[in-house]
Amino acid sequence: MAVFTDLSEADCGRIATAYRLGSLTSVIGIADGDAETTYLFRSGRGEFIVTLFESGAEPFDVERAFQTMETLSGAGIPCPATLRTDVGAATITVAGKLVAVVGFVPGSRLSEATPGKCHALGTCVARIHQTLGRSRNRVPLGLPTGPVHGALNRDNVFFVDEMVSGVINFRFRHNDVLIAELAEVILHWAVTADGTLERTLVRALLAGYEDIRSLNEAEWRAVSAFVMAAAATVFARDGRLTDLEAATQRVFLSAKNCIEEIRP
Numbered sequence: 001m002a003v004f005t006d007l008s009e010a011d012c013g014r015i016a017t018a019y020r021l022g023s024l025t026s027v028i029g030i031a032d033g034d035a036e037t038t039y040l041f042r043s044g045r046g047e048f049i050v051t052l053f054e055s056g057a058e059p060f061d062v063e064r065a066f067q068t069m070e071t072l073s074g075a076g077i078p079c080p081a082t083l084r085t086d087v088g089a090a091t092i093t094v095a096g097k098l099v100a101v102v103g104f105v106p107g108s109r110l111s112e113a114t115p116g117k118c119h120a121l122g123t124c125v126a127r128i129h130q131t132l133g134r135s136r137n138r139v140p141l142g143l144p145t146g147p148v149h150g151a152l153n154r155d156n157v158f159f160v161d162e163m164v165s166g167v168i169n170f171r172f173r174h175n176d177v178l179i180a181e182l183a184e185v186i187l188h189w190a191v192t193a194d195g196t197l198e199r200t201l202v203r204a205l206l207a208g209y210e211d212i213r214s215l216n217e218a219e220w221r222a223v224s225a226f227v228m229a230a231a232a233t234v235f236a237r238d239g240r241l242t243d244l245e246a247a248t249q250r251v252f253l254s255a256k257n258c259i260e261e262i263r264p
Helices: 009-018 059-074 115-132 178-190 199-210 217-237 244-262
Strands: 024-029 037-043 046-053 091-094 097-103 144-148 157-160 163-167 174-177
Touching (some): 009 024, 009 037, 059 115, 115 144, 115 178, 178 244, 199 244
Antiparallel strands (some): 024 037, 091 097
16 A cells, blocks of 8 residues: 555545545555555544555456455455445546545554464465355366455455454455465465475464365365465566575475475
C-alpha cells in the first residue's frame, strides 16, 4: 500500500457519501509498499481502508474479490468487511481511478514466525481451500486443484497474538493445484536466512492445514518439488540468477528432509 494519487476534500466526501461512511473525522494516507494508493478513513461508523487502483484493475476483478471475501466471511474466515454502494456496486471512479472500500482489519503483519502462528495460518489456508473449492477437481497425477488465494505472503495476513485476524488482497484468486499454494506458504513463512526451511515451522503449517484437509499420497510426494518451484520463481523475480540452481536445490533438499521427517 502507498499513496500515488492525492484525494481532495471533495473526493473524500464523494467516497464517504457513496459508501455511506458518515461524517469523516480523519483521512490518512498509508505509505506501505504495494502498487496501489491506500487511505485510512475514520468516521463515526468506524475505520475503513480505501484503495485507489493504480495498476489498471477492472470492476470485474474487484467484484470477484469482493464475492470471494463475502463467501469466506460467511464461513467464519477472517476477511475485511466489504462495502457496496446503494446500487450494490463494489467500485466507483474518483480522481480518474477505480475505488473500493473495505473495513479495517485488526492486528498486524507478522514480525516473527512462531509455530503457533504457522499452525493458525495452515488452518486458515486449508479453510480457504475447502470453502472456495466445494467441487474440487483432480489433475491426472492425483493432485487436487481448485480456487486459491494466490498471494498468501507476509504482506497479506494479519495476526492478533497467535491467531490469524485477517486475510487481504484477493485480487489474485485463481484456480491452481492446491499443494502449489501450500508450498508457496511454506517458502514464504518458514524459510531462513541461509535458504533452508525451519523444520518446526513447516511442521506447524502442515499440521494446521491437515487439521482441516488431509493431504493425499500424491500431494505428500509432490510438496518438496512445488516448494522448489516456488523458490525458483521468487529468486528469479528478485534477480538472483547467478546462484539460482544452487539456491533452489538447497531449498528442495531442505523441504525434502522436512517432509520425510514430518509425513505420517
